[in-house]
Amino acid sequence: MIYLTRVENFNAAHKLSNPAWSDEQNVAVFGKCANVNWHGHNYELHVTVKGTPDKDTGFVFNAKTLGDLIKIHVIEKVDHRNLNMDVDFMKGKFTSAENLAIGIWDQLTPHLPEGVQLHCIKLYETPRIYVEYFGA
Template structure:
């Protein structure tokens, strides 16, 4: 089994706010991230796939196709967008980095060939905070 990782970048705004809570509770839990005027991040996205190299190409999956897939299914939908308002696969979800990583997984998994598997989504919100999701 070989693991291949593609790194992409996007910028997006969001706010963390639970509509079932009072303003005070949102402020207590989410702090500045509950700001009514939103806030943004420069996200770094690591998409790791796994599989066995094709004997004819030596590739697990063509890197250009992987890049195109990530751009089409993820970064074009997220880049310079408001995650709470503009992103269909985040509708009805709290826009935490954890939920965003799960959403990205779901966007990509369905488009990979049968012999290529999504292994991990690693999403950096800042250089010091990131989440990893393995589809579990």
């Protein structure tokens, strides 16, 4: 089994806030991330697929094609957007990095060809904080 990772970047704003809680409780739990005027991140997205190299190309999957799929189905939807308000696949979801990674997985999975599996979504929210999702 060979693993191929493509790295992309995007910038997005969001707010972490539980509407069932008071402003004070949201700030106590989420700190600056509960800012009423939103806040942003420079995200780094690692998408890893796995499979067996094709006998004719030597590729598990064409890295340029993978990049195109990521750009069309994820980056164009999230880059310079408000995750809480503008992103269709995040509507009605808490916009944590964890949920965003799951949403990205769900966006990409249907577009991979037979024989290529999504292995991992690694999403850096900051240089020191990231999440990894390996599917349900």
